[in-house]
Amino acid sequence: MSEAVDAKIASLPDWRGALLTRIRQLIRDAVPDVVEDVKWRKPTNPLGVPTWSHTGIICTGETYKDKVKLTFPKGSLLQDKHRLFNASFTGVRRAVDLMEGDDLDERALQDLFQEAATMNSAVARAR
Numbered sequence: 001m002s003e004a005v006d007a008k009i010a011s012l013p014d015w016r017g018a019l020l021t022r023i024r025q026l027i028r029d030a031v032p033d034v035v036e037d038v039k040w041r042k043p044t045n046p047l048g049v050p051t052w053s054h055t056g057i058i059c060t061g062e063t064y065k066d067k068v069k070l071t072f073p074k075g076s077l078l079q080d081k082h083r084l085f086n087a088s089f090t091g092v093r094r095a096v097d098l099m100e101g102d103d104l105d106e107r108a109l110q111d112l113f114q115e116a117a118t119m120n121s122a123v124a125r126a127r
Contacts, residue, residue: 004038030110056120082108
């Protein structure tokens with residue numbers, strides 16, 4: 001576990017922190033050897049953005065006032081068979097915006113995390 005991700009979650013004592021905690025567990029269950037970190041620290045976001053990787057970034061967990069955004073940097077290359085992507089349809093990135101009270105399709109999210117990790121591994125092997 002990353003202490004930096006712990007700190008980010010602890011800074012969110014509302015529904016966003018609870019949701020990010022649940023997302024974190026889903027990712028870790030789906031991809032047991034996932035590496036978590038925070039990236040993109042800046043003065044307006046000193047705790048950065050939680051990031052989960054497996055031979056490349058699987059997704060990031062950005063938090064806003066009204067949502068938690070799971071951004072998949074190579075999302076357009078994923079099948080997304082459960083049609084979870086609902087944001088960021090420009091370029092290669094795709095995202096899942098989760099609002100307060102949204103029902104999580106946990107199995108579908110885990111499928112997406114696994115698909116992203118598998119794709120990252122395949123790309124790394126091809127190099």
